[in-house]
Amino acid sequence: MRFTSTPRGARLARRLVARRLADWGHPYGSETNETMTLIAGELAANAVRHGHVPGRDFRLALTAAPDVLRIEVTDTRGELRPACRVTGPDAESGRGLLLVSQLAERWAVTTAGPTHPGKTVWAEVPTAPAPPRARPDQAAAPSGPR
Numbered sequence: 001m002r003f004t005s006t007p008r009g010a011r012l013a014r015r016l017v018a019r020r021l022a023d024w025g026h027p028y029g030s031e032t033n034e035t036m037t038l039i040a041g042e043l044a045a046n047a048v049r050h051g052h053v054p055g056r057d058f059r060l061a062l063t064a065a066p067d068v069l070r071i072e073v074t075d076t077r078g079e080l081r082p083a084c085r086v087t088g089p090d091a092e093s094g095r096g097l098l099l100v101s102q103l104a105e106r107w108a109v110t111t112a113g114p115t116h117p118g119k120t121v122w123a124e125v126p127t128a129p130a131p132p133r134a135r136p137d138q139a140a141a142p143s144g145p146r
Contacts, residue, residue: 002057003044005075010044013060017071020062026069032127035103036062036069039123042096043073046121051075064127068105072122078111081119 001016003009017040018033026032040060047058052075059074100107104123112118 001061002059005048005052005056005058007045007048009058010041010048013044013058013073014041016060017062021069024064026127032069032125035125036071039100039103039125040071040073042100043071043121043123046096047073047075051077051119053077068124068126070122070124072120074112074118074120076118078117078119081109 003013014037018028018037021033021036022028044060051058056076061072063070100123103125105126107123110120
């Protein structure tokens with residue numbers, strides 16, 4: 001989905017991710033939803049702050065495989081490559097990719113190539129397998145001695 005390269009666009013992108021994950025069975029407040037929403041917020045904010053080109057939107061893609069969720073944020077400033085920075089304890093910004101690197105299992109930056117300006121920052125988070133559901137014909141086992 002495309003969003004305006006504004007703080008409002010970044011906020012909407014983050015909210016879309018939380019909603020889509022809830023629809024996919026990762027409810028609001030779950031570790032997976034919270035982690036992916038935080039990553040989405042950081043990547044979208046970076047696209048707005050560092051990848052903004054007037055009149056150009058950024059794109060967010062969220063995909064799910066059986067054991068991993070992937071988020072991709074694409075902007076049109078391919079010449080500005082993001083990197084993790086070490087900031088002081090009083091710094092008000094600069095920790096976004098450090099958070100992403102700690103929360104995601106993998107993340108990277110790819111460029112679109114010479115014919116399409118821009119870059120994509122992506123991150124992947126493993127999903128825990130869903131707990132097995134009890135079949136209706138299975139009775140609950142008694143717990144402890146009687």
